[in-house]
Amino acid sequence: MTDRETIVSRLSMLRAEMKRAGIDVYLMTTSDCHASEYVGDRFKVVEYFTGCTSDNVVLVIDATGAYLWTDGRYFISAQGELEGTGVRLMRSGEKGVPTVGKFLQDTLHDGMVLGFDGRCVNADTGAGYRRIAASRHCRIEGRADLPSKIWIDRPNLPQNPVTILPDSLAGESFESKLDKVREKFLEAGASYLFLSKLDDIMWLTNLRGRDIQCNPVALSYALIGRSTFDLFIQDEVVTDTLSLWAREKRIKLHDYHDLYDYLQDYHFEGPVMVCNSATNDSLVHLLREKTQVINHQNPTEMLKAVKNAVEIENSKKFYLLDSAQVCRFIYRIKKAVAAGEDVTEISAAANIDALRAEIPGFMELSFPTISAFGANAAMAHYAPTEESCSRVDAPGMLLVDSGGQYMGATTDETRTIVFGEVSQKMKRDFTLVAVSNLALMNAVFAKGTTGTQLDAIAREPLARYGLDFNHGTGHGIGYILNVHEGPQRIGRPRRNAEDPAMEAGMITSDEPGIYREGEYGIRTESITLCVPAATTEFGEFLKFEPLTYIPIDLDAIDPAYMTDTDLLRLNEYHAMVREKISPLLDGEERAWLEEATRPVSRV
């Protein structure tokens, strides 16, 4: 962690640079040039200037203050990280906390200049800032990369090898995907599609990279025409194999860094489709100068979200292997803690990471393992460090959220592991989280039902007890790709956000939780596959089928908070876990699984 003095000094250097550049208010986000959710070290500018490690952050600095917005997942950790830095935490969504937009509206006065690096702000957000600035009679300086002026040893872009997935592993050829994508953008009246979203480019090309930790993507852009395909990728990673592949696929390779010049000189023969929320502000502005821009969700999004038969089959296979390793992990850690062995959050994370690495086909983690004991687990995305690492001990609960990238799946799952006899309140909360998880898992719904609708089914059993949680209930998951993937999302309604219907073939998480600041945190996350339930005279119906088969810890289940239906669902789920995972375990571990998945009854 960076010490407070360093932060204060970096911020004052930034203010000096602002002054020099004639910028009154400077804005930074944790975003790379591709509007990625996770970014490489080069783009961790907010962390560099504030010490805050949250993933979803906006920092606004003016002459006197610095304000950092983040969401509910990070309130607790950010509060700690910002202490003593003079940076004020703005808890997004909480009562009385203005949005960034509202704040800028109140802060900007006539003639002031708002600056940001347009390559690290998506075009939707950029347009919002422009509107606000205009309404306050202020100017925008959208090409101000001030961090680079101060951050001398700012990391360079990574240049890691690129892999070509065989069609047998991708389940669909590049050519076939390209046909579908072309049909979509031509149908919408565009002559071109410009892609900057890395996982969309990876899905379409069947390439995979390693340029962002845990996300198997290669830094790239793609410009697709009626019969052309220009792929921009760093020259340094282009091997003979990749060149040969590109020639075969009729893909023209360009250096990643030549994109802006190339577009500047390009003769567009019609409108280009771009997703403003997934493309940086500078690029959209450049494209707008060249041709008509059609703002549209990337057609790759929905095609990528609905998994093909091979993707589903491989995912099922790897989720079983992955679940079995998590079961082993739970067995071992429960035994170790019971035996009084020295177990910490970090040793637990190392343990599960090592077990995952044993699975043939393992590539890397799909995100840094969250291993959080006691009050640490109330921070939804806590990561232990050597300095702040709790010992795992009874009584208490350890929340482990982890997943892997395999040559055939991206996994993600959370279990909260119970040690010793925990309090009645913990049991109640734990049980209700399980009920919520199972309610969503067992939902049956008409085709057309959206993720925000399904969210109500998950939160209802908690609301009944005045409980809720401050994050989404479910996110889409990639196939050998990003662990967070759109467009589907199970969560509360968001203004102006897409809320697509759930479709058969989508892979989505189911992860309700309860977090009590200073006390404990509980989350139960299983991954689901959306499948057809029935087709009747009333229409088509869908349901979920679990991909994750890991016991929900019965040591904190109290049937008093469950209806008969809830109990039936829990027992049915555990029967499936037993049936599917037992054959993958042996001896003591298998015996433990039998016990851990025993039927629960009210008596």
Place this chain on the structure above:
Amino acid sequence: MTDRETIVSRLSMLRAEMKRAGIDVYLMTTSDCHASEYVGDRFKVVEYFTGCTSDNVVLVIDATGAYLWTDGRYFISAQGELEGTGVRLMRSGEKGVPTVGKFLQDTLHDGMVLGFDGRCVNADTGAGYRRIAASRHCRIEGRADLPSKIWIDRPNLPQNPVTILPDSLAGESFESKLDKVREKFLEAGASYLFLSKLDDIMWLTNLRGRDIQCNPVALSYALIGRSTFDLFIQDEVVTDTLSLWAREKRIKLHDYHDLYDYLQDYHFEGPVMVCNSATNDSLVHLLREKTQVINHQNPTEMLKAVKNAVEIENSKKFYLLDSAQVCRFIYRIKKAVAAGEDVTEISAAANIDALRAEIPGFMELSFPTISAFGANAAMAHYAPTEESCSRVDAPGMLLVDSGGQYMGATTDETRTIVFGEVSQKMKRDFTLVAVSNLALMNAVFAKGTTGTQLDAIAREPLARYGLDFNHGTGHGIGYILNVHEGPQRIGRPRRNAEDPAMEAGMITSDEPGIYREGEYGIRTESITLCVPAATTEFGEFLKFEPLTYIPIDLDAIDPAYMTDTDLLRLNEYHAMVREKISPLLDGEERAWLEEATRPVSRV
């Protein structure tokens, strides 16, 4: 009903008028000049030209064809009404059926003219037509009132007396409401608010009229400035009392018919707020010529939806009286049918209407009673006529959807009454509708939860059995006002439609159903009041409390399709019905209620 020959002849006269006016495609909707849901006879142009009595209709006529769009509630009835007329039924929302917009896009060619009466099309819809016409290089003729040229005896506007509600009945004075409304539109940057939505004007002024059957509204418009209030109402209905009232309230009265001239000459000193979806196309165009128009939901909408303490108290009182009469009705009709008496859909409707009229404070029905037996009930909004009236007989089910306007409430409720031993399939469907109704009624949810989210909770128990229904699950209800009122709505997500959060104080229906064409229809509708459930460290939570207390017919309840929770909910609801309604009944009726609300168990 108009005979087929008349329809055919009227349509050919219309085509002749179209030719004369140089219009290639003419469009008609069932709308008055106020974008009302229900309209006076003058505006039933689609019925005049097609014989179709559906409420929500768009008719498009070109040189060779006529196409009528309506929604799922009317598919079955419209099909029958249109038979032999040459008008093609377009089932909105069904697979392969284009929207009106898509149809126009396909029909309009270069140079063609699309005509409609802009006073009877809301400005949002009008703008959509304009966009389509422009994209097809066609012209719009938005002031073409062709129906009046053919419909010689077209009814005039009604001119019925206006009532002033005392503040003690309205629960809030006009002045207090006006302050709140002014604050809202000034806050949004408007200097004026223009209202044409009749129930919004009635709510704000505390006036009530009788110009639309079942809707206690007076034809009117209002232009509200920073310190002015212009009310346009027909001179013929202005009494001395009303003039005096207006003077006291500093309201300037104008003749309803002077509106367009007045606006044409008005000097606007700032932007005017108008709700495009609730104001006709001609008016919005006129306002746009005069000043800047801010398209915004009427601020009256949300204020009106959240009922005040007096409105809630009176509603509770009248809903009990109303429920008691429906209980009497059910008791009597069950007895009559069992005794082999001659009961028809019409006699049943007359019976419930008469019972309602006995309640002190009764004004009129809140909508024409729906009394539908057997297969007729599969038409969600069926109304019996002398010619097509079924006898009510055992075994079978009678769906009665009815309500009243009282000097203290607007009511609405549906029960499906069971006669004799109905089939196992009917029992299953009936039970699942009850389960759905009770699931929504018992929902607990965080503040911020929207109607489309709650919809998933209602439909889930049906989806589990491959069942669904083709209408909304719930609508807001007025207070001595329209039986359908926004902005809240429990239903499937709609593109670009508002989906406001449910708020404490809202009165909303809960009315799932199952309709099997040619067989039977079931709907169970209770009205709910949204109330606080709890406030905890996790936020505020809301729930529903029933206003309707009428038994759900146990003769078709099969506990085999209910969970223990479902059974508990049914028994709890019936215990409340018994407790609240028994004191309002006597003798045999009371004894029947005891039996009709008996606890049900699985054995």
